[in-house]
Each structure stands twice: as structure tokens, then as C-alpha cells.
Amino acid sequence: MKSGKLIVLTGPSGVGKGTLVRSLLTRHPELHLSVSVTTRSPREGEIEGQHYYFVDRSRFEQMLEAEELAEWAEFAGNLYGTPYFALQQGIEEGEFILLEIELEGARQIRNKFPEAVRIFILPPSWEELERRLRSRGLDSESAIARRLLRAKAEIEAAGEFDFQVINDDLEVALTGLESVLFVNC
Numbered sequence: 001m002k003s004g005k006l007i008v009l010t011g012p013s014g015v016g017k018g019t020l021v022r023s024l025l026t027r028h029p030e031l032h033l034s035v036s037v038t039t040r041s042p043r044e045g046e047i048e049g050q051h052y053y054f055v056d057r058s059r060f061e062q063m064l065e066a067e068e069l070a071e072w073a074e075f076a077g078n079l080y081g082t083p084y085f086a087l088q089q090g091i092e093e094g095e096f097i098l099l100e101i102e103l104e105g106a107r108q109i110r111n112k113f114p115e116a117v118r119i120f121i122l123p124p125s126w127e128e129l130e131r132r133l134r135s136r137g138l139d140s141e142s143a144i145a146r147r148l149l150r151a152k153a154e155i156e157a158a159g160e161f162d163f164q165v166i167n168d169d170l171e172v173a174l175t176g177l178e179s180v181l182f183v184n185c
């Protein structure tokens, strides 16, 4: 059986991970996104089972206890995790599975799946990151402040990753990701 690849995408909130992933999935139907479980409330337009599985804290804790999560972390006051079921099917079928997760989770994946390819998405500047977070218009001021605080620590860890891609011009960043996925992997 052909074995698939795990691709981890990490980067500070607002850097454009979601935007990049959406474009990659449209351009490359052979890529699959692992859908995470979260205790965060759905944002406007988010769909259950497509963007996240939205659960309450006690359900999340049940999943943790039952060892149903491949990795998990707390981010800006909410819990996020990757269910094993999101990984298993694709890997067995020889597909590329994208995980769009934060730093702590990326470290857990490195320990459990050392063969995973880990990519860090960087902003062109701190000012632009802040501008993108605000322009998205989806988070409260306090949620934005928590995300910015966390962003500093995440950017400092960018060197731990196998590849770094700067998301300045979107097309250039997409081409950079494609060359990592389809040439270097």
C-alpha cells in the first residue's frame, strides 16, 4: 500500500495560512485537509466538519482521555486538536494530508511522525501581520491582542521547521509552497 505524507503548516495567526490552504486545495485536488476539533465558537461563515468540528470543553477532554487526538494545544483561550481519524484514512490511501496547526501541535507531530514535512509561514513584516489580523474583521480586540502575543513566540521558532515560506505576494508564496510539496517532498 502506498503511504501518504503529512504536511504541517504553521505560522502566526493572520499570516494567511487559511488563505494559502484554500488556494492549494482548489489547485491540487489530491491534497486533503485534516479537519481539527476545537472549543472555539464558530466564526461567521464557518461550517461544522469543513472548517472545524466545534465541540465543548468536556467533549474535547473526553477525546483527549480516549487518546483520540494525534496532537492538541491551547491557543488564545481555546483548545484545538487533530483527531487520528482525520489522518489515518488519507495516509493509508497514499494521499497528502495538510495539517494547519500552531507551534506546540507541530512539535508533537514532529515527535510522533518524524517523517512529516513541516513548513513555517512568515509574514513580510510585523506591521503587515497586525494589519491582516485586523482587516480580517473576524476577531474581537482582545482575541487579536492574544493572537499577537502568541505570534511573537511562534515567529521566534520558525527556524525549527524544515522550510520557511514568506507570505508577501500570495502567488509567490503559493509557488514556494508548491515547490516544497511537489519538488522537495
Ligand SMILES: Nc1nc2c(ncn2[C@@H]2O[C@H](COP(=O)(O)OP(=O)(O)O)[C@@H](O)[C@H]2O)c(=O)[nH]1
Pocket (backbone or CB within 6 Å): 011, 012, 013, 014, 017, 018, 036, 037, 040, 071, 072, 073, 075, 080, 081, 082, 100, 101, 102, 103, 104, 105, 106, 147
Ligand atoms: N495544535 C493545533 N493547532 C490548531 C489546530 N487547528 C487549528 N490550530 C491552530 O490554532 C490557531 C488558531 O486558529 P483559529 O482560531 O482558526 O484562528 P486563526 O489562525 O487566527 O484563523 C491557528 O494557529 C491554527 O493553526 C489543531 O488541530 N491543533
Ligand SMILES: Nc1ncnc2c1ncn2[C@@H]1O[C@H](COP(=O)(O)OP(=O)(O)O)[C@@H](O)[C@H]1O
Pocket (backbone or CB within 6 Å): 011, 012, 013, 014, 015, 016, 017, 018, 019, 020, 132, 133, 135, 136, 167, 168, 169, 170, 173
Ligand atoms: N499574501 C497576502 N497578501 C495580503 N493579504 C493576505 C495575504 N494572505 C492572506 N491575506 C489576508 O490576511 C488575512 C488573514 O488571512 P488568514 O488566511 O485568515 O490567516 P490565518 O489563517 O493564518 O489566520 C485575511 O484577510 C486574508 O485575506
